[in-house]
Amino acid sequence: DGGITQSPKYLFRKEGQNVTLSCEQNLNHDAMYWYRQDPGQGLRLIYYSQIVNDFQKGDIAEGYSVSREKKESFPLTVTSAQKNPTAFYLCASIPSAVYANTGELFFGEGSRLTVL
Amino acid sequence: EDQVTQSPEALRLQEGESSSLNCSYTVSGLRGLFWYRQDPGKGPEFLFTLYSAGEEKEKERLKATLTKKESFLHITAPKPEDSATYLCAVPRSNDYKLSFGAGTTVTVRA
Numbered sequence: 001d002g003g004i005t006q007s008p009k010y011l012f013r014k015e016g017q018n019v020t021l022s023c024e025q026n027l028n029h030d031a032m033y034w035y036r037q038d039p040g041q042g043l044r045l046i047y048y049s050q051i052v053n054d055f056q057k058g059d060i061a062e063g064y065s066v067s068r069e070k071k072e073s074f075p076l077t078v079t080s081a082q083k084n085p086t087a088f089y090l091c092a093s094i095p096s097a098v099y100a101n102t103g104e105l106f107f108g109e110g111s112r113l114t115v116l
Numbered sequence: 117e118d119q120v121t122q123s124p125e126a127l128r129l130q131e132g133e134s135s136s137l138n139c140s141y142t143v144s145g146l147r148g149l150f151w152y153r154q155d156p157g158k159g160p161e162f163l164f165t166l167y168s169a170g171e172e173k174e175k176e177r178l179k180a181t182l183t184k185k186e187s188f189l190h191i192t193a194p195k196p197e198d199s200a201t202y203l204c205a206v207p208r209s210n211d212y213k214l215s216f217g218a219g220t221t222v223t224v225r226a
Contacts, residue, residue, distance in 0.1 A: 004159075006159075040125075040218055041218055042120060042203070042205075042215065042216030042217050042218050042219070043160075043203070043205075043214075043216040044216075045213055045214075048213070058213070059213075090159050090160070092159070097212060100207060100212035100213075100214070101147050101148050101207060101212065102148070102165055103148055103149075103150030103162065103165045103205065103207075103214070104150075104162050104165070105160075105162065105214075106162075107159030107160050107161070108159050109157075109158050109159050110157070110158065110159050112157075
């Protein structure tokens with residue numbers, strides 16, 4: 001079955017450590033997104049990529065980094081510069097950015113990061 | 117600034133007790149309004165897209181409607197399996213990125 005796989009599902013990090021969240025899709029989608037979800041707030045866009053080897057900052061990119069070396073993979077690194085990284089992280093994809101008006105984003109099951 | 121506001125934050129229903137969720141938005145030139153369902157600890161799942169005022173979409177016990185300033189998600193005779201957080205989103209005025217509301221968490225008791 002096609003879909004988006006995020007790993008790990010739960011991750012604990014000590015302050016000062018970098019961690020990388022994995023996002024893999026086998027939907028053959030060009031566009032991929034990383035969102036952060038906090039209680040009582042809407043999803044906020046961290047980074048997005050419309051095509052391989054290209055990505056852009058979203059609304060809250062500070063303290064995060066990404067790469068898009070393969071179409072199916074869009075890993076997110078949460079660096080020590082991110083001051084409040086405890087959150088639920090969601091990866092999403094869509095066939096291409098021009099489909100954004102359909103709203104039909106496909107989401108992974110999320111990764112919950114907790115800073116100890 | 118584009119904003120999406122959902123109300124209420126939480127809704128507790130008895131099985132069979134119909135109700136509505138609200139999503140109000142401030143965005144110029146609406147290019148669609150989207151509803152998602154999110155189960156606890158999972159990613160959102162797409163439900164509906166609405167494009168113009170007066171449009172309605174239905175799926176099982178859910179019906180979404182759209183006016184010029186807001187959308188409603190009506191839940192008719194809900195069952196416990198309808199318990200979830202319902203999110204709405206709109207494309208922003210100046211680009212195609214989405215603005216999400218904070219969601220309404222619905223709990224349906226048997």
